[in-house]
Amino acid sequence: MAAERLVVIGGDAAGMSAASQARRLKGPDALEIVAFERGHFTSYSACGIPYWVGGDVEARDDLIARTPEEHRERDIDLRMRTEVTELDVAGQRVKALDRESGETYWTGFDKLVIATGARPVRPALPGMDAAGVHGVQTLDDGQALLDALDALRSEGPRRAVVVGAGYIGVEMAEAMLKRGFEVTVLNRGEQPMATLDADMGRLVHEAMDGLGITTVNGAAVTKILTGPDGRVTEVATDAGTYPADVVVLGIGVEPETGLARDAGLPVGPHGGLLTDLAMRVVGHDNIWAGGDCVEVLDLVAGRTRHIALGTHANKHGQVIGSNIGGGYGTFPGVVGTAVSKVCDLEIARTGLREKDARAVGLRYVTATIESTQRAGYYPGAKPMTVKMIAELRTGRLLGVQIVGREGSAKRVDVAAVALTAGMTVEQMTALDLGYAPPFSPVWDPVLVAARKTVAAVRGAGS
Amino acid sequence: MAAERLVVIGGDAAGMSAASQARRLKGPDALEIVAFERGHFTSYSACGIPYWVGGDVEARDDLIARTPEEHRERDIDLRMRTEVTELDVAGQRVKALDRESGETYWTGFDKLVIATGARPVRPALPGMDAAGVHGVQTLDDGQALLDALDALRSEGPRRAVVVGAGYIGVEMAEAMLKRGFEVTVLNRGEQPMATLDADMGRLVHEAMDGLGITTVNGAAVTKILTGPDGRVTEVATDAGTYPADVVVLGIGVEPETGLARDAGLPVGPHGGLLTDLAMRVVGHDNIWAGGDCVEVLDLVAGRTRHIALGTHANKHGQVIGSNIGGGYGTFPGVVGTAVSKVCDLEIARTGLREKDARAVGLRYVTATIESTQRAGYYPGAKPMTVKMIAELRTGRLLGVQIVGREGSAKRVDVAAVALTAGMTVEQMTALDLGYAPPFSPVWDPVLVAARKTVAAVRGAGS
The missing domain is CATH 3.30.390.30 (FAD/NAD-linked reductase, C-terminal dimerisation domain)
Structure with missing residues (x-):
């Protein structure tokens, strides 16, 4: 039996980087590592999904950096399709639900890593759950969209509406264009790419026009309209109604911190967990958090932000794993760098x-x-x-x-x-x-x- | 008559940037500007010559950022084909030779900018001046090489030997490859790109092999052999002899500072003029120098180096012109950044x-x-x-x-x-x-x- 047990909640970039780095520094005799992942995949590149949907990346598995089996070979006790439903901070234990068997059980921890990621923002609007409306946050989402596109292949009109004009929105606009769709991007804001000032966003808008992508600014979605078969037919906004054979939601994500909040852990103004420089949850010496579920210090603004980006998640995991493994690392913060493209723009x-x-x-x-x-x-x-x-x-x-x-x-x-x-x-x-x-x-x-x-x-x- | 006169020696990047920036800050009533250029061109991109020779850039004039006429329109008294042959520091005057008329005359200055550039290193070896041996430092050099390539077009063998495997050497190897030549690069050193460590240079060597460029390391040229018509036929090295229909010299440059040395101005260990942070020649408050004829402070090594690079020359000119024009600027030094390519490497x-x-x-x-x-x-x-x-x-x-x-x-x-x-x-x-x-x-x-x-x-x- 190992000297102590590390429990990791979430099997993607931050969680599994932390687990892997801790394992590199401490063998199984010194540290037992149990990791819970509620989905079907580990350590994959969500950022790559638009390129998979667009056809630049051939296979889903190309996006997977490390499979569950590869993690297990590194002596990580990885439990797939298992969701942590409760966190008992004082009791140093988590309650897990095996989604296959329905079984629940408690597992104790000496050290805990929370890497629960982010969930897509899905406004509670009529029709949002209709057939033909797709998110693109997970590999399962991507597969569902690709299956839907295949099914549409033989049919006549091919009109895609992308909701949101941020990174995911513009990347998905490119992907749908590559799939041969007529693409309309519905943007609630003044210009696409609200992470830029509007004067620079206007340049993106003009370039997207040139690429054959229609962008409608100031268009907040009010309703998804469906036909008799329950499939999406149109997207209604306060600026007009747009026909759609498929709708892609690219409206961002928010930290997935329900579990941590319920356990009384501190969250910041953007809903993300608050950590110190070593990525320990503030006030808790044996609990770390990283990736899309935390807020990061913006070194320029001098306050925290929420940024869901794989490169930060990997750095967090590296820092957390180093500290848990007896090494030393810090994540000093971000300056808010982001790059993207739409076709050749x-x-x-x-x-x-x-x-x-x-x-x-x-x-x-x-x-x-x-x-x-x-x-x-x-x-x-x-x-x-x-x-x-x-x-x-x-x-x-x-x-x-x-x-x-x-x-x-x-x-x-x-x-x-x-x-x-x-x-x-x-x-x-x-x-x-x-x-x-x-x-x-x-x-x-x-x-x-x-x-x-x-x-x-x-x-x-x- | 202007309040004071600025004399600029050298009409390329550093000299004309200085003149232009000084003019921007001070009108003709306050500052008369006389610039001497011994060649046929002003303000051109020598770095672009390999791409012109290789055919990526169509016309010579594409490489000219600003013509003599454009400088004159900005109230700069630019004297082309006029070489400064003597500098009288104490008397604050320069002696100019009009290469067209053969006339010489003295011109006084209140302020002086020395931007005499660099000259190619041409080892004093037998045959170095033979027909078919080409430097590529000036536009005239480039034109002469292109004319020679045109003349060779109808003939049989097309073998180019490039002497030197630094930036110019590898860029010219690409250019000659693009012109359809069989290219051999003769490199005196251990690996090509001596500006890299040999372990990285080896990667360049391997990649050049893959591109179909033969690189011979440890091959110091001893002699250029010529045929009965006086044209180059072979290049002899201490490592073997290589047939050549055309030879391109890419063996670097050294600061052109004969004039300044003769006038007693301070030069450094690499033969370049020494300046302070405002680009004033050390010990001379009214004489500035910039571009390929100066040494620059290497901020990492803590001592001076000689680097002939257009981007530094332009910065120097900007700083000099600002200071002469009553503004303020410094050139703190370099860290020695350089980028290059051979085909897609x-x-x-x-x-x-x-x-x-x-x-x-x-x-x-x-x-x-x-x-x-x-x-x-x-x-x-x-x-x-x-x-x-x-x-x-x-x-x-x-x-x-x-x-x-x-x-x-x-x-x-x-x-x-x-x-x-x-x-x-x-x-x-x-x-x-x-x-x-x-x-x-x-x-x-x-x-x-x-x-x-x-x-x-x-x-x-x-």
Whole structure:
């Protein structure tokens, strides 16, 4: 019998990374690891689902980084299709429900990792559960959508309505376009990609128009209409009604923290668990949490946010596993970097938008420039727009947004590092970024934006 | 008559950027600007010449950012085909030779910018001036090579020998391959791309093999052999003799500072002018220098280097012009970032190589990882190798080298910013870099390298 038992709730990125890293540092004699996963899969890339649906990725299993069997080979007692339904913090135990057998049982823990992830936001509107309405958060969701698309193949009209114009929405718009659908994106907000300022979102809107995707802004869904067979026929919004053979919901997620809340664990303003830098749940030395169910510190805004993103979940798991395994790691926070694409349009952001800056009391200036991702004379040079936000007076970088074509999005990483380092835009103008004609104009677009932002900081006076 | 006169020696990136920026800040009444250029062109992209020769860029004029006429429209008294042959520092005047008329004259200055650039290294070997041997530093060089290639078009064998396997060498190897030549690269060193460590250079070598480019290492050219018509026939090295219908010299450049040396201005260990942070020549408040004729401070090594690169030259010009125009700017130094490609192989580096670290007394650890530039399951995912070097004990990042396929090279910018900020590899493991399957695995390759380097720092003990 092992010296102590680690229980992990949730078998995806954060949970299984934590389990694997703890196992790497401590053998089965020192640490027993029991992991519960309520679904059919472990350690898969939810971010890859749009590309699987769109046909870029052939098989579902391509998205699975590690199967249950592979985890078990690493001496992790993984219990699939088993949901933790109750957490007894004081008693250091969890109650599990085996979904296959219906059996329930308690399991004690010395250490606990909560990695319950996020659940899709599904507004309680009429028709939301109709046949032909699909979420795309899990592999099961993706399979259900693909099956539905196959069934539609032989039929006549092929109209897809995507609800939501954030990352999942625009990626699913691309996927449905690739599947040969006429695609309409219904966007509640002013412009698509609300994670950008509206002036940059407008560029995304225009580019989506150019790709043949219709985006309707200011269109909040009020009802899903169905035919006599119970299948979706139209989507009604406060801005009009849109015919639909299939509806894809891409309206974001929220932390899955019901279990933790019921157990009295602390959640933040966005509904996510609150942790310290070592990813321990605040006030609980033997309980860790990570992935889509926690709030993370936004290093630029100085307060917590909820960001559901696989790359953070993996880092959390790594940190948690290191600490549980007797090593040391921290997750200092995020600067809010995100990249995405719709067909050949690339979209990136990091740091604060204008409204984020205002919300935390920062005064700022902005500058927007147009350049190209390669030297203008080099084949494939295409437009790239960079918006930069800097603090008034100090000139400290606050955020960057990029909309462009191939080779644009990952340049946001330069700004992500600069934000982490607390650089001013003046310091950024001297950055030694890689230059050669196939890769950049002689002034890298990020440097051009920094120079223009410097001028804005100066021009704004003190 | 203007209040004062600025004289600029050299009409390319640094010189004309300085002139243009000074003009932006001060009108002709306040500042007269006289610029001397001994060649036929101003403000052109020498870095673009390989792509023009290779056919990616159609016309020579595509490489010209600003013509003499455009500069003159901005009230710059630009004198083309006019070489400054003497600099009288005490007398504040320069002697100019009009290469068309043969006339010489003195011109006085209140402020002087030296931007004389670099000259190609041409070893004094027999046959080096034979017909069919071409440098590729200037537009005139490029035109001469293209004319020679046209003349060869109708003839039988088409064998190109490229001497040198640095940036220019590998870029010219690609260009000659695209022109339909059988290409042999003769490399004096252990592996191509001596700006990388040899272990990474070996990857470039293997990839060049795969592209059909023969690279011969350890092959120092001893003689160019010519036929009865005086044209090149073979290139002799200490490692063998190679048939050649055309020879391209890509063996680097050195600062063109004869004029400045003769005038007693200070040059550094690499033959470049020494400047302060405002780009003033050390000891001379009214003389500035920038571009390929100066040495720059290597912020990682803590000493000067010579780097001929358009992006630095443009920054220098901007800084010089701002200071002369009554504004303020500094060039704090470089971290040594460079990116390049051969066909679809991308090569990047920043910071110190192992031997650079040793040369300045730093002890270090290294780690090398293989990953992919996109999520492994995403179409077009291809190998990407990252080598990272960190200081012993402190774990401070010292350098990064990358060899990979499309989408690899510009990731070095992340390391360039981290070097500038003095980050440790431990800090780098938490960087919030953009993640989505088309752009990166869930652990960005730079983060994977940082994690492995952290382990190496720890493993090396104190």
